[in-house]
Amino acid sequence: MTNDRALADALRLAVDPPGGVNVDALRELTRADSEEDWDISAAAEHLGVSPHTLRYYERADLVVIPRDQAGHRRFDAPTVRRLVFLTRMRASGMPIADLRRYVDLVDAGADTIPDRLDLLLEHRDTLRSQIAQLQLALAATEYKLATYQEGPQP
Amino acid sequence: MTNDRALADALRLAVDPPGGVNVDALRELTRADSEEDWDISAAAEHLGVSPHTLRYYERADLVVIPRDQAGHRRFDAPTVRRLVFLTRMRASGMPIADLRRYVDLVDAGADTIPDRLDLLLEHRDTLRSQIAQLQLALAATEYKLATYQEGPQP
DNA sequence: GCTTGTCTTCGAGCGTGCTCGAACCCCTAG
DNA sequence: CTAGGGGTTCGAGCACGCTCGAAGACAAGC
Numbered sequence: 001m002t003n004d005r006a007l008a009d010a011l012r013l014a015v016d017p018p019g020g021v022n023v024d025a026l027r028e029l030t031r032a033d034s035e036e037d038w039d040i041s042a043a044a045e046h047l048g049v050s051p052h053t054l055r056y057y058e059r060a061d062l063v064v065i066p067r068d069q070a071g072h073r074r075f076d077a078p079t080v081r082r083l084v085f086l087t088r089m090r091a092s093g094m095p096i097a098d099l100r101r102y103v104d105l106v107d108a109g110a111d112t113i114p115d116r117l118d119l120l121l122e123h124r125d126t127l128r129s130q131i132a133q134l135q136l137a138l139a140a141t142e143y144k145l146a147t148y149q150e151g152p153q154p
Numbered sequence: 155m156t157n158d159r160a161l162a163d164a165l166r167l168a169v170d171p172p173g174g175v176n177v178d179a180l181r182e183l184t185r186a187d188s189e190e191d192w193d194i195s196a197a198a199e200h201l202g203v204s205p206h207t208l209r210y211y212e213r214a215d216l217v218v219i220p221r222d223q224a225g226h227r228r229f230d231a232p233t234v235r236r237l238v239f240l241t242r243m244r245a246s247g248m249p250i251a252d253l254r255r256y257v258d259l260v261d262a263g264a265d266t267i268p269d270r271l272d273l274l275l276e277h278r279d280t281l282r283s284q285i286a287q288l289q290l291a292l293a294a295t296e297y298k299l300a301t302y303q304e305g306p307q308p
Numbered sequence: 309g310c311t312t313g314t315c316t317t318c319g320a321g322c323g324t325g326c327t328c329g330a331a332c333c334c335c336t337a338g
Numbered sequence: 339c340t341a342g343g344g345g346t347t348c349g350a351g352c353a354c355g356c357t358c359g360a361a362g363a364c365a366a367g368c
Contacts, residue, residue: 040345052327055346060325070334072345092291096325113302120299127292131285137246138281145274148267194315206357209317214355224364226315250355 043075047087054083062086062099093130094123197229201241208237216240216253247284248277 044051058065058073063082065073075083082103089099102119105112198205212219212227217236219227229237236257243253256273259266 050327051345053325056326070345072334088291088294090325092288092295117299117302120295120302124292124295124299127288127295131288131292134246134281134285134288137242138278138285140242141246141274141278141281145271145278148271148274204357205315207355210356213317224315225317226364244355 038075038080040073040075043073043080043083047080047083049087057083057086060096060100062096062103089123092123092127094126098123192229192234194227194229197227197234197237201234201237203241211237211240214250214254216250216257243277246277246281248280252277 038046040051040054044054047054054065054073057063063079063086065079066076068074086099086103089102090096098119102116105116105119192200194205194208198208201208208219208227211217217233217240219233220230222228240253240257243256244250252273256270259270259273
């Protein structure tokens with residue numbers, strides 16, 4: 001199914017950064033036959049955030065988290081997918097408020113797609129200029145390192 | 155003089171980002187024969203920060219700013235060079251506290267160079283992983299854009 | 309001399325994004 | 339039946355980096 005490939009790719013993009021998502025565990029969770037939802041501590045660990053943060057995201061209306069009959073949060077595959085998206089966007093500096101706008105649009109249905117596109121395009125531009133800026137800072141830092149390391153007294 | 159080239163290069167690295175430094179003005183200021191120090195509003199404008207922020211940096215002991223006989227801050231070339239460094243490092247996410255550690259080392263003399271190197275190396279690594287992380291986020295964003303744009307209903 | 313403008317200090321306030329503590333609930337093991 | 343170790347809510351607190359406002363000094367121009 002091409003949608004499954006897409007999901008797998010998207011999840012692969014969520015690998016790597018320090019404290020990042022455990023992709024194998026995610027893949028396990030997203031298998032249709034998996035009955036093993038996560039509790040909050042498992043979800044927090046896999047997503048690389050604290051349980052407090054997950055509750056905070058729920059309180060901030062970024063995500064609706066299903067509960068079991070004891071009232072405990074059950075992190076199923078769709079919930080985790082949204083949280084992967086949220087944590088990735090947060091890690092790249094998108095403010096909570098923008099994220100809420102976005103998920104509101106998602107929840108509002110398919111005819112908000114143009115607005116979502118706008119948001120994403122804007123975020124893409126933000127990311128690009130952030131990257132450019134950091135690369136400048138990196139160059140400046142490496143330059144300074146070089147002056148320290150070659151001439152003893154720069 | 156190779157040091158002049160080095161300074162010019164360093165200043166060139168300070169160009170570009172939104173709200174960044176005006177390099178021509180900086181070059182003007184750093185010319186040895188220039189008598190034209192900046193006042194706080196000129197400095198703020200050239201550095202792309204607010205006067206409030208400059209006073210805050212001084213209060214935070216990141217920089218000592220000379221005064222004229224009226225008690226007004228005079229931003230001369232060395233001061234501006236330090237502020238260029240500070241604003242660049244801030245823009246790349248180095249916390250104020252780290253910056254203070256660094257400038258304390260600088261002010262403490264040449265035998266703190268190993269410590270400064272450590273700080274810079276650490277910051278370089280931070281920058282590299284930040285860049286890697288942002289590039290992942292960019293890829294994820296572009297992937298999402300692609301799914302929105304090709305298939306109407308992803 | 310007076311107004312206007314820009315500077316000064318100082319302390320307080322604010323926005324963001326968590327982070328925590330207290331009090332309570334529920335399930336399971338012993 | 340009881341103890342322990344999760345979970346829950348709620349509101350409050352915190353760290354960071356500004357950001358601002360009030361009250362006053364000084365210089366230049368009318």
